[in-house]
Amino acid sequence: NAGVMQNPRHLVRRRGQEARLRCSPMKGHSHVYWYRQLPEEGLKFMVYLQKENIIDESGMPKERFSAEFPKEGPSILRIQQVVRGDSAAYFCASSPVGTSVIIDEQYFGPGTRLTVT
């Protein structure tokens, strides 16, 4: 059973370009979280999605950032017109369908390290 997969693992973009980060959750998981981690810091929540729905995007910057989790295919975090400050590690985590609203355990992917030059 493959774990959470993210690609690419490393991504270099020039200022102004678009970055698309992909996350394939574990098989059977329909909940995805995206986090951003700056060097020497903890993870900052960005967005929580279920299939075809954005449930909580309170951590997403209002501009240039968007996320989706279509019925088929991976979850995508899209950053338009990247700036140097977007350089960070972006992690996604997935959780199985649960009976409670709060999902207990998240399984993390290896992350995508975005460098904006």
Next chain:
Amino acid sequence: SQQGEEDPQALSIQEGENATMNCSYKTSINNLQWYRQNSGRGLVHLILIRSNEREKHSGRLRVTLDTSKKSSSLLITASRAADTASYFCATAPPIGSGTYKYIFGTGTRLKVLA
């Protein structure tokens, strides 16, 4: 200070010693979780403790939770060089709070010297 602060920020111990790290938080929680992150890698879930629990064990790990003080501690006994990593706490919000935002602490960087 922000939700999910940990101390110490860095800890260096000898192999075989115990390592204790602490996490404080500000708001009500459903549960608190501890994760480990090796350098340049994703996070690995270690242990979860619910708001109505006070202590939990898993192998060499012992977690305590004091909801009155809004704090938790992670104890790693008989540490090994392989335990060298950053350790993060994360709090899950109460059910029905309207948010699903897990809040991670700033992390404790543990170094175990052989």
